Amino acid sequence: MRIPTILTCLMTIAFLLAASCGGGGQEGGIIRIDGSSTVFPITEAVAEEFQKENPARVTIGVSGTGGGFKKFCSGETAITGASRPIKPTEIELCGGHGVDYIELPVAYDGIAVVVHPDNDWVDHLTVEELKVLWQPEAQTKVVRWSQVRQGWPDEEIHLFGPGVDSGTFDYFTKAIVGEEHASRGDFTSSEDDNVLVQGISTDGLALGFFGYAYYAENSGKLRLMPVDDGDEGNGAGPIAASPTTVADGTYQPLSRPIFIYVDKGAAERAEVQAFVDFYLRNATVLVEEVGYIALPKRAYDLVSERFTNRVTGSLFAGSGSKVGVTVEDLLGGT
Amino acid sequence: MAEPRSTAKGTAAEAVALISNAARARTNGPSAPLRERLIEVGLRGCGLLSIFTTASIILVLAIETFAFFREVTLAQFLFDTQWTPLFVDKHFGIWPLVSGTVLTTGIAILVALPFGLLAAIYLSEFAGQGVRRLLKPALEMLAGIPTIVYGYFALVFMTPILQAVIPGLAGFNSLSAGMIMGIMVIPMISSLAEDALYAVPNSVREGAYALGATRLSTIFRVVVPAAVSGIAASVILAVSRAIGETMIVAIAAGQQPRLTLDPRVPVETMTAYIVQVSMGDTPTGTLEYRSIFVVGATLFVMTFTMNFVSQRLTRRYRSAV
Numbered sequence: 001m002r003i004p005t006i007l008t009c010l011m012t013i014a015f016l017l018a019a020s021c022g023g024g025g026q027e028g029g030i031i032r033i034d035g036s037s038t039v040f041p042i043t044e045a046v047a048e049e050f051q052k053e054n055p056a057r058v059t060i061g062v063s064g065t066g067g068g069f070k071k072f073c074s075g076e077t078a079i080t081g082a083s084r085p086i087k088p089t090e091i092e093l094c095g096g097h098g099v100d101y102i103e104l105p106v107a108y109d110g111i112a113v114v115v116h117p118d119n120d121w122v123d124h125l126t127v128e129e130l131k132v133l134w135q136p137e138a139q140t141k142v143v144r145w146s147q148v149r150q151g152w153p154d155e156e157i158h159l160f161g162p163g164v165d166s167g168t169f170d171y172f173t174k175a176i177v178g179e180e181h182a183s184r185g186d187f188t189s190s191e192d193d194n195v196l197v198q199g200i201s202t203d204g205l206a207l208g209f210f211g212y213a214y215y216a217e218n219s220g221k222l223r224l225m226p227v228d229d230g231d232e233g234n235g236a237g238p239i240a241a242s243p244t245t246v247a248d249g250t251y252q253p254l255s256r257p258i259f260i261y262v263d264k265g266a267a268e269r270a271e272v273q274a275f276v277d278f279y280l281r282n283a284t285v286l287v288e289e290v291g292y293i294a295l296p297k298r299a300y301d302l303v304s305e306r307f308t309n310r311v312t313g314s315l316f317a318g319s320g321s322k323v324g325v326t327v328e329d330l331l332g333g334t
Numbered sequence: 335m336a337e338p339r340s341t342a343k344g345t346a347a348e349a350v351a352l353i354s355n356a357a358r359a360r361t362n363g364p365s366a367p368l369r370e371r372l373i374e375v376g377l378r379g380c381g382l383l384s385i386f387t388t389a390s391i392i393l394v395l396a397i398e399t400f401a402f403f404r405e406v407t408l409a410q411f412l413f414d415t416q417w418t419p420l421f422v423d424k425h426f427g428i429w430p431l432v433s434g435t436v437l438t439t440g441i442a443i444l445v446a447l448p449f450g451l452l453a454a455i456y457l458s459e460f461a462g463q464g465v466r467r468l469l470k471p472a473l474e475m476l477a478g479i480p481t482i483v484y485g486y487f488a489l490v491f492m493t494p495i496l497q498a499v500i501p502g503l504a505g506f507n508s509l510s511a512g513m514i515m516g517i518m519v520i521p522m523i524s525s526l527a528e529d530a531l532y533a534v535p536n537s538v539r540e541g542a543y544a545l546g547a548t549r550l551s552t553i554f555r556v557v558v559p560a561a562v563s564g565i566a567a568s569v570i571l572a573v574s575r576a577i578g579e580t581m582i583v584a585i586a587a588g589q590q591p592r593l594t595l596d597p598r599v600p601v602e603t604m605t606a607y608i609v610q611v612s613m614g615d616t617p618t619g620t621l622e623y624r625s626i627f628v629v630g631a632t633l634f635v636m637t638f639t640m641n642f643v644s645q646r647l648t649r650r651y652r653s654a655v
Contacts, residue, residue, distance in 0.1 A: 202497070
């Protein structure tokens with residue numbers, strides 16, 4: 001009895017020492033994940049299911065896409081979530097620390113532009129009109145519906161949008177205004193998307209935007225605005241966000257694939273490999289469960305293949321999101 | 335009505351006796367048992383703890399505020415009419431936040447003052463002992479409801495009702511938040527004002543009756559004016575409670591700093607701004623991060639002034655009685 005007990009103790013101590021000294025991402029049984037708050041709900045759902053049948057522990061942080069890459073590229077995390085492709089500066093950072101990454105698209109996300117259901121004057125919005133409304137120059141100046149398009153009522157417009165720390169805000173400002181974070185400041189801004197839903201659904205003069213998942217959940221209380229990007233190449237005229245238009249790339253510029261990036265070194269660990277396999281195998285169900293838009297089955301097969309073959313590097317070669325190209329096309333080409 | 339007052343006097347006399355006993359015990363000095371001294375040290379520690387906490391808060395606020403004003407001028411802070419520190423076109427005018435706070439607080443007091451004062455008059459001058467015993471705790475229960483519950487009550491119950499009456503009322507607005515906040519502070523006014531009314535000596539009332547005054551004019555022309563400094567103190571305490579209230583306005587009044595006194599549109603109070611920034615992951619040491627301390631300091635100055643004034647008034651009313 002005695003000797004096994006001592007052995008157990010020693011082993012425990014050895015394990016704890018290894019865990020505390022082993023440096024991030026490398027210790028046995030723990031999978032460290034960080035990154036985008038947009039990807040978080042999917043990864044969280046996957047981790048929850050995964051841990052039911054697997055002893056490995058998964059920890060997920062929400063540092064945002066940029067913060068996530070910082071940790072990932074210095075080897076602190078095994079996996080990082082990203083709501084945009086990796087940037088050249090981040091590719092350099094990873095290279096500098098000898099971190100090879102495998103880029104895996106896991107879902108599509110669209111940003112829904114919505115108004116109150118009683119609003120009967122807006123039939124669609126153009127990207128140009130959205131820009132007029134949201135650019136920094138509009139602050140305190142563009143405050144009435146009639147200033148956006150002629151013929152709209154001479155009434156105040158009440159704007160709602162996600163908080164400045166959210167990836168959705170980043171993406172929206174980049175896609176609409178042209179520069180990340182460039183936005184007016186005089187709108188109701190909340191990190192909690194439910195607040196935005198509540199605000200817009202109770203205010204006849206409201207207009208706002210947030211992730212498609214929240215529209216899907218509250219479609220009875222809101223009216224979705226089709227958006228016209230003026231580009232016939234990816235579908236003519238105004239197009240409304242829907243699982244179809246987001247997935248086929250015609251709902252532009254407000255839809256994008258979202259990713260996880262896996263450290264190639266960490267992927268050699270059995271539990272990380274098991275986790276990523278589990279992720280891709282169950283993505284179709286779990287992605288839709290948390291309100292995002294799943295990739296087509298064939299795309300997930302291609303993504304799995306990419307992971308199995310440990311294909312490193314970015315499909316986007318650091319050039320940012322490609323408009324109107326599906327994940328399937330991108331992966332099929334490699 | 336005379337009996338309870340004489341009872342109160344009796345208790346007061348007993349208390350005086352107790353205190354003088356205690357004072358005598360204290361003058362025993364070093365020969366007092368160790369236990370006594372330990373208790374004294376413990377009590378002093380508790381007292382000092384609150385002073386220490388307040389001092390630390392002031393220190394932290396002062397340091398961050400100072401850092402803020404190294405990057406932003408006082409003129410930008412006081413003379414701009416926009417507050418957008420989180421955005422590209424940065425403005426640091428505090429007034430939109432102040433107006434949001436003043437507006438919600440003003441509405442709250444408009445609700446709380448009449449209801450609170452009339453409740454106090456009823457409790458002090460009309461209600462019998464039975465009713466009093468039932469009504470006072472019931473009123474004070476309003477203060478025990480968690481403010482987040484009030485917040486959702488304002489958002490999902492009050493606002494839809496008001497929207498049916500007032501066209502163009504936004505889903506987030508200062509009217510509904512202010513009214514519910516008013517209900518929340520009613521007990522502060524009613525119980526403090528009632529104490530003040532109750533403390534007006536019966537001889538004053540009897541004098542008024544002797545001059546032929548009716549009951550109503552005795553109350554409104556004699557008793558209420560006699561208790562006015564106590565009532566004012568209660569109102570000021572309620573104001574400072576409303577200024578510092580966070581959850582109700584963060585939930586129901588909106589999150590858009592707007593320089594307006596229109597109660598129908600979304601506004602942002604100082605407290606709601608602090609909540610908004612703390613909920614995101616603003617890195618420490620940035621200007622955005624410091625802006626919440628500046629707002630906190632402004633808030634602190636406002637409530638501190640209020641409490642100071644209220645204390646002065648209370649002292650005056652105590653010495654008047």
